[in-house]
Amino acid sequence: MASHRRPKQPSRTRVTVLTTAAAAAVALSANAANAAPSEKLSKDEVKAKVDKLYEQAEQATEKYNGAKEKQQKLQKDISTIQDNVARGQEELNKLRDGLGSLATAQYRSGGIDASVQLFLSSDPDDYLDKASTLDQLSSQQVDALKKIQDKQRELAQERAEATEKLKDLSATRTELGNKKKEVQSKLAEAQRLLNTLSAKEKAQLAEKEQRANRSSTERVELGDAPPASGRAQAAFSAAQTRLGSPYVYGATGPSSFDCSGLTSQAWATAGRPVPRTSQEQWRQLERVDVKDMRPGDLVIYFDDASHVGMYIGDGAIIHAPRPGRTVTIAGAGSMPILGVVRPDA
Structure with a gap:
């Protein structure tokens, strides 16, 4: 007796893959049919967009210029402050050396005053805050200590100013980079639009612009x-x-x-x-x-x-x-x- 074999059924996985592929093909065909071709801008439309981009680029350029000028000024200010601090530190060292010489001379002549010892081993601000001890010092030592204190305060202020200007400089450099990117972006977009025009259209726009400049009656x-x-x-x-x-x-x-x-x-x-x-x-x-x-x-x-x-x-x-x-x-x-x-x- 002849055997009757049932036809082999495709696997479920294969059916799913084929169905998905077919659906995707149908969707792509539908999208292709519905997609409208991108409309090409006229040369006048391109010119209007390009002019606007150039205007925006110039706005960003002036901000870029302002940031660049500020950067240069900050760098100059910081350099000046750093030079002042270096010179001030030298003056401070000389003042301290001078006071040390006074203390040495006092020691050789019969011992060093305890208040001077206190100064030489700690911050002079702490010393001068104890005003009652000033009576124990000679007028020469008092003058030396006050000069040292004034110089220390001056240096502290200048160092604080330099720190703030360095922070400002960092922010300005960031702004400078951002404005540069903005200008370049606007110019690149303008060039992209111009590149959509034919050589003839570009020449027509250039000639029109030149005529407008020559005949300007504004x-x-x-x-x-x-x-x-x-x-x-x-x-x-x-x-x-x-x-x-x-x-x-x-x-x-x-x-x-x-x-x-x-x-x-x-x-x-x-x-x-x-x-x-x-x-x-x-x-x-x-x-x-x-x-x-x-x-x-x-x-x-x-x-x-x-x-x-x-x-x-x-x-x-x-x-x-x-x-x-x-x-x-x-x-x-x-x-x-x-x-x-x-x-x-």
Whole structure:
């Protein structure tokens, strides 16, 4: 009799794997069908986004510049304090040696006073706190002890100040690193967007921007301002020699600049150092009405004072605009003016 074998059934594990794979394939197909292709931004949309990123990068750059300037000042202060402490310690050692010589002479002449022994074996502050013992000392010894105490207090204050400044320096270095990363991130994102454009589109945007600069009519209403001072003229001349230099964040020359790097370097060349950042230029320098500005004055832009240019007359400024651009001339009213300051007031 012929045997009837039942067909072999696939294992449960194999069925599960096949079912899962099939479901995944169906899901991927559905997602592929439903996924809309990413829309390519127009060159004008790219320009708007890039301009915003550059503005944010410049804001971060000025904060970076401020942190860098603070770092340099702290390092200088700390170095000065450390030098003062070293010299003060030498003076203290000499004062102690002098008192020791007094004690030695006293011992040779008939024994050393117990109060002097107390000083030489403990902190002089503890000694001087016991005012009743001062009667046991000679006036020369009292003067020596007071000088030592004053010098010790002075050194303690300077060491405490140095410690605080070192803490501040550490925090400033952290801030500096964070701002640098922020600037680099904004610039990288702007470059990524620009890279989505064709060479033709990039050329069209560059030409459009150049035309806007050449034909800028954003002039400001001016009154009868007196002529620029000799130093203001020298600052303007220094800035003018930098036309065409590339914008580089954090740069103060001689071959590249950011916005406040250009203005601070130009005025330093004229013999009038000004604050490094546009925010500090706005905060520290004397303000004048827009209608009264004259060549050499600094025009501060945006509510946060994150950009600055130098007024050159005829309603125009010279400035370092942004990454990817060079030092150029533009209408003084081509950006929202916060106010005007005069370094040589």
